[in-house]
Amino acid sequence: MTKKVLKFGGTSVGSIERIKLVADIISNEHKKGYKLIIVLSAMSGITNSLISKSKKISENFDARELDVLLSTGEQESISLLAGALVSKGLKAKSWLNWQIPILTSGEHGNARIINLSKEKINKFLDSGGIAVLPGFQGISENGDITTTGRGGSDATAVAIAKLFETDTCEIFTDVDGIYSSDPNKIPVAKKIDKISYEEMLELSSLGAKVMQPSAVQTAMMYQIPLHVKSTFTNREGTKIFSEESINYDKVVTGVAYSKDEAKITLQGVDDKPGVAADIFSPLSEKQINIDMVIQNISLDGKKTDLTFTVKRSDLRKSTDLIKKNKKIKFSNLSFNEKVSKISVVGAGMVATPGVTYKMFKALAEEKINILAISTSEIKISVIINEDDTLKAIKKLHSEFKLD
Amino acid sequence: MTKKVLKFGGTSVGSIERIKLVADIISNEHKKGYKLIIVLSAMSGITNSLISKSKKISENFDARELDVLLSTGEQESISLLAGALVSKGLKAKSWLNWQIPILTSGEHGNARIINLSKEKINKFLDSGGIAVLPGFQGISENGDITTTGRGGSDATAVAIAKLFETDTCEIFTDVDGIYSSDPNKIPVAKKIDKISYEEMLELSSLGAKVMQPSAVQTAMMYQIPLHVKSTFTNREGTKIFSEESINYDKVVTGVAYSKDEAKITLQGVDDKPGVAADIFSPLSEKQINIDMVIQNISLDGKKTDLTFTVKRSDLRKSTDLIKKNKKIKFSNLSFNEKVSKISVVGAGMVATPGVTYKMFKALAEEKINILAISTSEIKISVIINEDDTLKAIKKLHSEFKLD
Numbered sequence: 001m002t003k004k005v006l007k008f009g010g011t012s013v014g015s016i017e018r019i020k021l022v023a024d025i026i027s028n029e030h031k032k033g034y035k036l037i038i039v040l041s042a043m044s045g046i047t048n049s050l051i052s053k054s055k056k057i058s059e060n061f062d063a064r065e066l067d068v069l070l071s072t073g074e075q076e077s078i079s080l081l082a083g084a085l086v087s088k089g090l091k092a093k094s095w096l097n098w099q100i101p102i103l104t105s106g107e108h109g110n111a112r113i114i115n116l117s118k119e120k121i122n123k124f125l126d127s128g129g130i131a132v133l134p135g136f137q138g139i140s141e142n143g144d145i146t147t148t149g150r151g152g153s154d155a156t157a158v159a160i161a162k163l164f165e166t167d168t169c170e171i172f173t174d175v176d177g178i179y180s181s182d183p184n185k186i187p188v189a190k191k192i193d194k195i196s197y198e199e200m201l202e203l204s205s206l207g208a209k210v211m212q213p214s215a216v217q218t219a220m221m222y223q224i225p226l227h228v229k230s231t232f233t234n235r236e237g238t239k240i241f242s243e244e245s246i247n248y249d250k251v252v253t254g255v256a257y258s259k260d261e262a263k264i265t266l267q268g269v270d271d272k273p274g275v276a277a278d279i280f281s282p283l284s285e286k287q288i289n290i291d292m293v294i295q296n297i298s299l300d301g302k303k304t305d306l307t308f309t310v311k312r313s314d315l316r317k318s319t320d321l322i323k324k325n326k327k328i329k330f331s332n333l334s335f336n337e338k339v340s341k342i343s344v345v346g347a348g349m350v351a352t353p354g355v356t357y358k359m360f361k362a363l364a365e366e367k368i369n370i371l372a373i374s375t376s377e378i379k380i381s382v383i384i385n386e387d388d389t390l391k392a393i394k395k396l397h398s399e400f401k402l403d
Numbered sequence: 404m405t406k407k408v409l410k411f412g413g414t415s416v417g418s419i420e421r422i423k424l425v426a427d428i429i430s431n432e433h434k435k436g437y438k439l440i441i442v443l444s445a446m447s448g449i450t451n452s453l454i455s456k457s458k459k460i461s462e463n464f465d466a467r468e469l470d471v472l473l474s475t476g477e478q479e480s481i482s483l484l485a486g487a488l489v490s491k492g493l494k495a496k497s498w499l500n501w502q503i504p505i506l507t508s509g510e511h512g513n514a515r516i517i518n519l520s521k522e523k524i525n526k527f528l529d530s531g532g533i534a535v536l537p538g539f540q541g542i543s544e545n546g547d548i549t550t551t552g553r554g555g556s557d558a559t560a561v562a563i564a565k566l567f568e569t570d571t572c573e574i575f576t577d578v579d580g581i582y583s584s585d586p587n588k589i590p591v592a593k594k595i596d597k598i599s600y601e602e603m604l605e606l607s608s609l610g611a612k613v614m615q616p617s618a619v620q621t622a623m624m625y626q627i628p629l630h631v632k633s634t635f636t637n638r639e640g641t642k643i644f645s646e647e648s649i650n651y652d653k654v655v656t657g658v659a660y661s662k663d664e665a666k667i668t669l670q671g672v673d674d675k676p677g678v679a680a681d682i683f684s685p686l687s688e689k690q691i692n693i694d695m696v697i698q699n700i701s702l703d704g705k706k707t708d709l710t711f712t713v714k715r716s717d718l719r720k721s722t723d724l725i726k727k728n729k730k731i732k733f734s735n736l737s738f739n740e741k742v743s744k745i746s747v748v749g750a751g752m753v754a755t756p757g758v759t760y761k762m763f764k765a766l767a768e769e770k771i772n773i774l775a776i777s778t779s780e781i782k783i784s785v786i787i788n789e790d791d792t793l794k795a796i797k798k799l800h801s802e803f804k805l806d
Contacts, residue, residue, distance in 0.1 A: 016459040050479070056419040057483060058490035065489065068482035068497050072475040076453070079471035080460060086468065087461035094471050098501050099546060143502060 003035040003125065003166040007135065007157035010044035011174040012231035013077045022231060023084040025172070026130060030090060035125040037164060038132045039157040040081060042073025063108035067137070067147045071097065074134030074153070082132045092130040095121065097137045097145065102156075104138035104146045111146035113138055113159040122164075133160065154215035162222045169219065169226050171211065176230035177238035178203065178210055180254040180402040186393050188403040192253055193236065196243040199253045202345040202379045216240065243347045251355055252346035252400035255393050259340045261291070262315040263371055263383055265307045266322070268331025271298040278327045279306065286321065288314045291341075292374040292383060303331075307372055309383055312337050339371060340389045343381040344396055350377050362399040368392050406438040406528065406569040410538065410560035413447035414577040415634035416480045425634060426487040428575070429533060433493060438528040440563060441535045443484060444556040445476025466511035470540070470550045474500065477537030477556070485535045495533040498524065500540045500548065505559075507541035507549045514549035516541055516562040525567075536563065557618035565625045572622065572629050574614065579633035580641035581606065581613055583657040583805040589796050591806040595656055596639065599646040602656045605748040605782045619643065646750045654758055655749035655803035658796050662743045664694070665718040666774055666786055668710045669725070671734025674701040681730045682709065689724065691717045694744075695777040695786060706734075710775055712786055715740050742774060743792045746784040747799055753780050765802040771795050 006026065013019050030036055050069050054061035078094040085092035100121065104111035116138075121131045135153025140146050148155055154171060161169035178200065181189040195203075197220030204213045210228060219226050219240065229237025269275055280290055291309040298304040310318050315337055322333060349355045359380055363370060368391065372383035384392055397403040409429065416422050433439055453472050457464040481497040488495035503524065507514035519541075524534045538556025543549050551558055557574060564572035581603065584592040598606075600623030607616045613631060622629050622643065632640025672678055683693055694712040701707040713721050718740055725736060752758045762783055766773060771794065775786035787795055800806040 016456060019460065053419060053483060054486060057422065057487045060490065062486045062489040065482040065486035065497055068499070069479060069486070072478045072482075075475045075478070076472060079468040079475075080456060083457060083465045083468035083472070084460045086465040087463065094468055096471070096501075096548070098499075145499070 002033075003037070003164060004029065005037045005039060005157050005161040005164070005166050005169040006172060007039040007153060007169065008041065008172045008231060009153065009174065010041040010047070012172050013040055013042075013081065014044035016080070018231070019077070019080050019084050022081060022172075023088055025231065026081075026085060027088055027090060030130060036130045037121070037125070037160060037166065038078075038081065038130060039135045039153060039160060040074055040077045040132065041135050041153040042070075043077050046073040046076065064144055067108045067145045070147050071134070071137045071145045074136055078132045078134050085130055085132070090130060091128050092132060093124060094132045094134075097134060098139050098143075100133070102133075102138035104140055104148070106146070108144075109147055110149045111138060111140065112148065113156060116160070116163055118164060152212070154212040155218060158215045158218045158222075158224060158226070161224045162218065167225075169224055171226060171228045172231040173210060173228060174230065174232065175210060176233050176235040177228050178240075178254070180397065181256065181393055186255075186390070186397070188394055188397045190397075190402055191235070192238050194239045194241070195253055196347045197240060198243060198378055199345050199347050200240050202343070202376075203254050203256050211240075250346065250401060251348040251352045252344045252396075252402065253348075254345050255396045255400075255402065256343045256345060257340055257389055257393055259386060259389065260312050261309050261339050261341045261383060262312045262318075262335060262337040263307060263309050263339050264315070264318060264322075264333070264335045265305060266330040266333055267305045268303050268329075269306050270329060271302055271304040275328065276306065279322065279325070280308075282321045282325055283310070283318055286317060288318055288321075292372045292381065294372050309339070309341070309372060336371070338386045339383050340386045341381055341383055342389070342392050342396070343379050344400065345379045346400075347378050349380075356380055358399060359396065362395050363392060366391055366395050368395075405436075406440070406567060407432065408440045408442060408560050408564040408567070408569050408572040409575060410442040410556060410572065411444065411575045411634060412556065412577065413444040413450070415575050416443055416445075416484065417447035419483070421634070422480070422483050422487055425484060425575070426491055428634065429484075429488060430491055430493060433533060439533045440524070440528070440567060440569065441481075441484065441533060442538045442556060442560040442563060443477055443480045443535065444538050445473075446480050449476040449479065467547055470511045470548045473550050474537070474540045474548045477539055481535045481537050488533055488535070493533060494531050495535060496527060497535045497537075500537060501542050501546075503536070505536075505541035507543055507551070509549070511547075512550055513552045514541060514543065515551065516559060519563070519566055521567060554615040554618075557615040558621060561618045561621045561625075561627060561629070564627045565621065570628075572627055574629060574631045575634045576613060576631060577633065577635065578613060579636050579638040580631050581643075581657070583800065584659065584796055589658075589793070589800070591797055591800045593800075593805055594638070595641050597642045597644070598656055599750045600643060601646060601781055602748050602750050603643050605746070605779075606657050606659050614643075653749065653804060654751040654755045655747045655799075655805065656751075657748050658799045658803075658805065659746045659748060660743055660792055660796055662789060662792065663715050664712050664742050664744045664786060665715040665721075665738060665740040666710060666712050666742050667718070667721060667725075667736070667738045668708060669733040669736055670708045671706045671732075672709050673732060674705055674707040678731065679709065682725065682728070683711075685724045685728055686713070686721055689720060691721055691724075695775045695784065697775050712742070712744070712775060739774070741789045742786050743789045744784055744786055745792070745795050745799070746782050747803065748782045749803075750781050752783075759783055761802060762799065765798050766795060769794055769798050771798075 082094040102116045135156040177191045179189045183189040226240040293308040368388045485497040538559040582592045586592045629643040696711040771791045
């Protein structure tokens, strides 16, 4: 019999009615003969409400006690679901982090699952039982409760799929898969049937919130096929697996965008080695992340212009640091916070020449000005004026036949 | 240094503000040099809300999973309080049932604490730490979470006081002690400064809800002094200890009452051995509890009348069973559900003759008719018409100088 991990997110177990629906889905999978390990998030809203209680006590609430507090969220959802399965006549049992145990390393609120004891659960699965496990948590080697950070239930599900060597890990959520762009804002966005880990990583680090990047990374590392689907529809969802297994019919898989950007330009900077380092080192010391950098070719060999992007929330801090920086000289500092970043992502790009050209041409046809560019093997990102965001995404969807 | 158990009930930790207040109380006790073990209930309302979630899934929600679910309530309150203590600069730590561990025997929802491992907690107390423990729960020998039944946090506190051999166990609640009668309904009721375990047991089994009878019983068995006081006032509260340590200045300590009674009378019953057994055995088979029984002296040696009381909710079932009972004969069945039970309780009674007479005389002076009587060493109960309840309690307060 095939072993499967099914993971249900917070909205999927967000009410008693939904927990019953999840019990029905599990019951159907059980009838098909699968051995099932279920991983749950806390009911939606619970974790936030617990965090806000802790903040009312102290903004610096003790990290150890916060993990004890937050772990109750999944304890609640797994006991309710296990009870719902039992009341349907199934053999099911909740397993707490310490009952398995799920061992973690790392600090409170940001722990990493390193191992778990499989024997008892495998015995239970062999006897026809359905094991219901909490996401997002484990215990440290001291026997303290630890959590793995927000969204950590995806990572738990993938870690469990890896440790139990299951065939797949199905991620049930409130959308019916991964889309070429945010379907709530971009009506032409289309569901993607299959996508590689690398593309998924690019899309999720660019703002697609369906799956946590760290979970995708682990799945990629151990070649665990993921299947993202909706708890509330019967649609096929999106399969995530390794690039080699995908027969690409499209060069571009998705178009991501972020309105979280700001562009800074320094004019009249000395064109000599070490200048860029002098400019950026005070920023990196303050944890400010520099995204794209463009340095124009110096016309006279003496002075040049430097443009780069930072997170919009870091803009003020960045310009202050540059003005205070005595190691550098420039004739003018300007910035633009009304910009957005548009990225086309696709593993098929590597083998297809001319994608960059096609993208630029498409944007030019819409008279969209490109303010900065950066490329990687499976991604091309451009900075454009914020007002052009929707127009650009729509155009790129039709250009790369995503709609 | 003296070791103390402080137990705080659900209303005492019912909000973040109250948890901060509890942290202040604990901080003061810590400053006095006590080694403190704190036992908490769940925040008020939480346990009921979890139960109602489980009932929405199934009226027969799995007992094992219900315990997993309910135990989150205290896990939440202990982590919040431990966090509040840490944020006040104190050394404090929550300990979960399995981290101690607290071992229980008995079935889910009704387990009994049998042992706990003291070493780690004693070491923590010796290092100046404040240990915050969950009431109401433990783990079974299989490693499953168990709970001890509603109100079980009192029992946990007393069991912990016993196992750690602490000097006292202080029960913080939302009233400022034990009263001679319910102070919300009987304005003349007075707070009792000291009371014996036996009296407390009689009062609590008669409806005084401040302390759980099983907790008082354990305290009595192991001679653990209890101190019931309010979280919200500085009043002295009520001390509960063994009879011998109390210098009784009053014969009667309290007056309890219950409106939960119904009286049944059978006239013309055969006056021969075994009749009472024939009448009561079908009732006891249906778990109906017979409280007081009065059998009149037979005038002719052939027929007699039998009067007894049952819980008002059992009245209909009782009369049905009697009518269906083919083993017994009677000329008439009558009942009265407009009755209440009034009890005077006092360990001083044993040594003081005439208490029964004083009680009857006092009630007679108010023209209150006594419908049934039962007495024990430290308690006299009478059944009267429900309408006379308040008048009777007031009169008995003045008769026995409780007001």
